[in-house]
Structures are given as C-alpha cells and as structure tokens.
Amino acid sequence: MASDTKPMVSIIVPVYNAAAYLRECLTSIAKQQGPKFEVIMVNDGSTDDSRLICEEWQARDARFRLLTVPNGGAGRARNIGVANAYGTYVTFFDADDAMEADYLQVLWKNLQEHQADIAIVNFYVYNEDQHLFQYYLTDQARQIFTLDGPTATMMQWNFQWNSSLFVVAMGKLAKRELYEQIPFPEGMMYEDDAVTHRQLMACQRVVVVNEEHWLYRVRPASVMTATVNQKRLQDLLRAFEIKMLDLALAGLDVGPCRDWFAVVGQQILAELKPTQRATWPEAQRLERMLNDHARLVASWSTKNE
Template sequence: MTPVISVIIPVYNVEKFLAKCIDSLLYQTFPDFEIILVNDGSADSSGKICDEYAKKDERIIVIHKENAGVVAARNDGIKASAGRYITFIDSDDYATEDYLQTLLDGIKKHNADISTCNQFLEFQDGSHEELFKNKKKDYIVLSGMKSLSELLYGRICSGFCGCKLYKRELVEDIKVPHFVMGEDSAFVYEAFVKADKIAHAQKCCYYYVQHPASATHTTDYIKFYDYIKKSEYYYNFAKEKHPELVGGMSIKLIENCFYVYMKLRKSDQNYPEEMKHIEKLIHRHKLLSLFNLKAKFRTRAACGLSLGGLKLLCFIYDKFGNFEVFL
C-alpha cells in the first residue's frame, strides 16, 4: 500500500546521532509512513546504521550515493518516495512521538498545503528552549505569502526544511539556486510562495540539536557568505515578483549581513572584498530596517548602532554579546 507520509532523512557522517533520530520515528502515534534514508557518501558508520535499521523495519528504504550535498540527497529522497505528503528531518535531530500526527492534522483540519510545528532548541548540556512562545491557538492558519512574511520577521516558524509537512505536488519540482549554506531556507521560501494556505501548529514536536559538528557551527567562516548570496537573490526576487515581501527580505538580508560580518571577523584569513560588499549592503539597508516596526528589536538596535559606524557595532558585539539570529 502507498504510505500516507514519506519521511526523508539526508544522512552524512552522523553516526553519533542517527539512531536517536530514527528511533524517534519508529514509534510515532501515526503509523502509516515510510522512511527514506539517503546516505550521502558518509565516511563513518552512518551507512551501516541505515542498513541495520532497514533490516529491522520494512518501512525503511535506504539509498547509498556519492556525496553531492544535502539538496541532491533531498531530491533523491523525493524521487524514491511514494507518500502523499513529505516531511524532512535532519539526521542529527529527532521528533516527538506525535510529530507526524500533529503535522497531518494541520493539513487535514485546515485544508492546508503545508503544515509546520514549533520546535525545541536542544543545547549541548541537554537543556531545551522553545523557539516560538506564541500559545494563543493550537494552529495559526495563514496564506503562503503571509506565512513567508511572518517567517522573515522571525514570528511564525523557522526557515529550514524540518518540522514541516508538504503536499507532495507542492515540492516535487522545486529547484533552488545552489548555495553552500542557506539552501534549506531557499527551499522553504519557494514552497511557501507556491502554497495557498499553511497551518502552523504552536506545539513543539521537533528537537533541533545544537552541536559543534553541525554546519551552522563550522569554523570555515567564508561558507557563511552564502547566506549573503541567498538573501540578495531573494531580496531581488521579491522586488521583481512579490513587492509585499521586500520589507521582510530586507530585514533578513541585513540580519544575515550582521551575522556573517561578525563571523568573518573571527577568521584567521582576510576577506576584504566580501567584507566591503557586506558593509555596502548594511549601509544600503540600515535606514529602511531601522524604521521597520515589524523587525525584531535587536535587529533595529543593530541598525541604529551601525549609524555610528561598524566599529561601534563591533565594539558592542565584542563587549556585550552578539546579534546572531536563527537563520
């Protein structure tokens, strides 16, 4: 029988985390699903772990391939899947037992194209923090464009592929520009633009695990420059096709500029051209962002400080903390 949901998990060098991820899915309260494990050329024992689980549970399908990156792995997973709905989970994260049921209820009850859920950030000491603390309703139902706008302002859901359930036909043909970093949010942007209605569950059903080996904790800081490329691409996309998103895209662009600028300052190598380009973008967008009342206070504060020059902003950053945002 065709499964209702396909769970696609790109796998790459996660032998320490993979079993916990898979185990969290095998005991879901909603049973009608398949798991597609796409081993993207792992150099550790991740591929072997995938095969061992496939022997134990017929719902698990394993694909072994040469390393080509998470986007290619995700696309291969979609092609191999059969479910009417598709969700993605990072192989170092894990889900609550009602993850699939909560997401499916959002689509079914509200006739939505996509459903999302809230999530916990899990830190190295084992502590957890809810990403969004809006508890007014079980589900917040918005149009796709309104959902994307709220996402850009950091109000409704995160910009990565996990903790979301998509109608299959919505994501089968999505093609995103190649970025080393930030490809997840590019995929989400494209999906949200295509969706008529999205249901956002306020319940936390996903654990986003923070650890030094994850991509967002790399010390190869120049990789973060792709966040700038992605943000510029979608800012221009909004200007051309969706002017109602320009304000939000401008905010996301300048947030990423602050984030990446501080990252590149830590690097042992010099990146004068990239730093100069970021400085120009900050200069271009800081006034618009400063007076955008929808933006986070810390973003507007950073814009205000940057009026006195980036040296002042860097001094405040070094002395009191940082302006890092959840990307």
C-alpha cells in the same frame, strides 16, 4: 508499488556523518503513529558509521529504505529522496534531530482538517554546548491557526514567533508535488533559506500548529554554528539575494528581510579577521551591501523628520 502497500507519507532523512545521533533519530521515527509511511534515508557520502546504522534499520524494518550517494549536500539529498519517494506527501527530517511520538500524526491531522497545502509544527532546542533545553512557547502561545502563503512567508521575519520554523525544511508536511515543482538548490549551504519562501508562496493555505513536536539539536559541527568561511559567506549572500528578488517580484515587502540581513551581516563581519575582510571578495561585497543599507535607512530617517 501496489496501491494497498503504498505509503501515504515519505519521511526523507539526509544523513551525513551523524552516527552519534542517528539511532535516536531513526528510533523516534519508527515510533510514529498516523498515516502509513516509509522512511528514505539518503546517505550523503558519510565517512563514519552512518551507513552501517542505516543498513541495520533497513534490515530490521521494511518501512526503511537506504539510498547511498556521493556527497552533494543536504539540498541534493532531499531532492534525491523526493525523486525516489512513493508517498503522496513528504516530510523532511535531519539525522541529528528527534521526533516526538505524535509528530507525524499532528501534521497529518491538521493538514487534512484544515484542507491546507502545507502543515507546520514548532520545535524545542537542545544546545549541546550548554547541555540545555530551550523552549520558545508559553502556554498562552500554544494555538493552531491558518495563513495564506504570502503571509506565512513574511513570518520568516516576525520575531515575536520562533520565525525559524517558517525557514527550515523540517517540521512540515506537504504533497510531494510541491517539492518536485520547487526543489532545493544543490551544492550550497543555507539551501532551505534559499527556497522555503518559494514553497510557502506557492501555497493557498498554510496551517501552523504552534506546539513543540520535535527536537532541534544545536551542535558545534552544524552548518548554523560553524565558523565563517568563504563558502558559507558566499552561500549566505546568494540565499539573501534570491529571497530579496523573489519577494520583490511577488510584490511583498522586502524591508523586514533586508533589516534581518543587516543584523546578521554585521555579526558576520565582526567575526572576520582584518585580513579576511581585506582579501575575501565575499566579505567586501557584504560590506558594500551593509553600507548601502545604512545609507538607505539614513535617507528614510531624513525624509521622515
């Protein structure tokens, strides 16, 4: 691609059976201001009208490109998008979410002004079941600040903040090479939970714009709200083990991650039926891990008495 036509940013959108939300998402992207950008829609084997909607956008706006691949999950779709990107910088976005008009501009401006390796913006939530918008921030919390990579990583368990903005793949802008060097794991759920800490740890400077610049939609059929099954539980355990090992190897405190997992693990066990707890190897492994954590906490308490 000629340098005068090359986009500065590639917006990569994995698409899987998101027809009900896709037009809203792509319309919000088309309205972005700031650096020159392209949009790579990776149709991940959708069986609804998602592909047709993507084809409509490809035909009407030269900035939009469609790649259609067999279903392989969001991690693989993001990696394929990166491999086909022309932009020097990349931001990921989910097909059921929506950008505020200044999303890209704010990310770009702060990345450049703070000479950061990655820029992050916060979000607000729309809960479909409750028909309710949810906001995390007060006016006093709206601020811009920088962190080094390890400190930004530990924010994943700082619950005084919306800690999930340091976990999800969306709401970030970084050089494409970061995602080429540290790709998303493929074939697993919670793929961002298993890798964003590595991406953050690789950064010298992270700039955080603690303002809501995109809408995150919570819907019944999403990965995060789906009923527990063996695959989901297996991948959650895998993501946790990857993260714990990486933190330990980097010399970071594993305690907050372990404590978070204990809370989530107990919630998952409570959802399982007795037959599932008795027959699923993943459930039995989770129970052993939680028992080990409880013994560890008890031993600490005894030593501190």
